[in-house]
Amino acid sequence: MSGGLQGVLVALDVDGTVVDLDESMSDRVRDAVRSVDDAGAHVVVATGRSLHGTLPVLQRLGLHRGFAVCSNGAVTVQLDPAEPEGYRVVSLHTFDPSGVAELLREHLPAGLFAVEVLGRGYKLTAPFPEGELTGEMTIVPFDELFSEPVMRVIIRSPEHTSAEFSRLVDDVGLHGVAYSVGWTAWLDLAPDGVTKASALEEVRMRLDVARGRTLAVGDGRNDVEMLRWAGRGVAMGNAPEEVKAAADDVTGTVGEDGLAQVLEAVAAAER
Numbered sequence: 001m002s003g004g005l006q007g008v009l010v011a012l013d014v015d016g017t018v019v020d021l022d023e024s025m026s027d028r029v030r031d032a033v034r035s036v037d038d039a040g041a042h043v044v045v046a047t048g049r050s051l052h053g054t055l056p057v058l059q060r061l062g063l064h065r066g067f068a069v070c071s072n073g074a075v076t077v078q079l080d081p082a083e084p085e086g087y088r089v090v091s092l093h094t095f096d097p098s099g100v101a102e103l104l105r106e107h108l109p110a111g112l113f114a115v116e117v118l119g120r121g122y123k124l125t126a127p128f129p130e131g132e133l134t135g136e137m138t139i140v141p142f143d144e145l146f147s148e149p150v151m152r153v154i155i156r157s158p159e160h161t162s163a164e165f166s167r168l169v170d171d172v173g174l175h176g177v178a179y180s181v182g183w184t185a186w187l188d189l190a191p192d193g194v195t196k197a198s199a200l201e202e203v204r205m206r207l208d209v210a211r212g213r214t215l216a217v218g219d220g221r222n223d224v225e226m227l228r229w230a231g232r233g234v235a236m237g238n239a240p241e242e243v244k245a246a247a248d249d250v251t252g253t254v255g256e257d258g259l260a261q262v263l264e265a266v267a268a269a270e271r
Contacts, residue, residue, distance in 0.1 A: 005039040005270050009209045011069075011200050011226060012259065013218030014047040014057050017236055020254045025060055032263035033061050039267060042207055046196040048072045048180075048188060048222050050116050050152075052135045055086070067206070071116060072180065072222050073199035074151040074190050085119070091202055092118070094149035095191035100177050101146065104155055104187075107172055112156040115145045128156055132186075153189040160185040180222035188222065197225035215266065217251070217259055219243060234262050 012018055012033070019025045037043045045061070046069040047054055054070045058079065064086070065079050076091035101113060114124035114133065121135025125142050133154075145153075157165055165185035178190040196218075204214060216223070216230035219239040224246045227233030235247035236258050244250050252258030 005036055005041040005267070007209055007213055008036075008041040009044060009200075009204055009207060009214045010036055010041045010263070010266075011044045011046045011196070011214065011216040011218075011230065013196075013216075013220060013223050013226075013236075014045060014049055014054070016219035016238055016254050017217055017259055018045075018057065018061070025057075026257050026260070028257045028260045030061060032257075032260035032267070033063075035267050036263050037063065039270065042066055042203075042209065044069060044200065044203055046073075046200055046216070046218075046226060048182075048196075048220070050122075050135065051075055051077060051087075051119050052121065067203045069196055069199040069203065071152045072178075072188055072190050073194045073196045075118065076199050076203060089118070090206075091199065092151060093191045093194045094151050095177065096146065096149055097153045097177060097189050098146040100174055100189060101142075101153060101155075103172060103174075104169075105142065107168060108155065108157050110157070110159060112158070113142060113145060114154045114156075115150040116152040116154075118151065122154075128154075129158060132156070151190075155187040155189070157185040162186075180220075182220065182222070195225040196222065197229035200226060200229060215262075217262055219254070 044067050051070045064081050067078055069076050074093045077087040078090050079087050112126050112128055114122045116122055121137055122133055123138045123140045123145055162184050166181050176192050178192055178194050180188050212231040214231040216226045217234045219236035227247045233247040234249045234251050235244040237253035251262045
């Protein structure tokens, strides 16, 4: 990536990359993100978080213009301080997940189901563990979750470990949807073919950035496609082995400011 940071797209995961499990963001990470943004790079936060859960992170990073990818690619917004909410939605992917959700419900009778309500919160069948979801929460019957097309479904099984849950999902066999398993017994469903990578490709084309001038940093299984998509994909040191295997490089952990290590090196190489 020579020739300055103009025309460079930097895609950043949030949880486990920009912030740690306690939502802590180091000054070093914040300064490194600000540095590449000030140098002209297109910094795009690409996260599994909902839109309303992403906006506070953008504010903490001082990002008020450009694009953000939310809900694992189902929602893309363009940031604009002139807009009443500070953004406008430029891409929204929805689907009917009722058949897959019903199949999962048969295997997870005690599972918790939620669908995201854009910019507000969630409709859900029962409360999730404390602190796992943010925004307005509305408890509804299972069938009411899918009364209209949705952008994202979350399934949570507090009684399973992440490994047990992953095996159960594999055994069920999910077709016609995109999905990713989180650090806990947590499953995200999205429209088929929709990932952080697919949304970032739309952003790249809007910005007319060359594929070779894209950098992505992440730590989760939902980052695998993004790391493979980028001209250079960097996995955090705290990432699972399969995520590291999908990356071109591995940096330090979130506790070691691994993201800052990457961005500082990029900025130094361009000076």
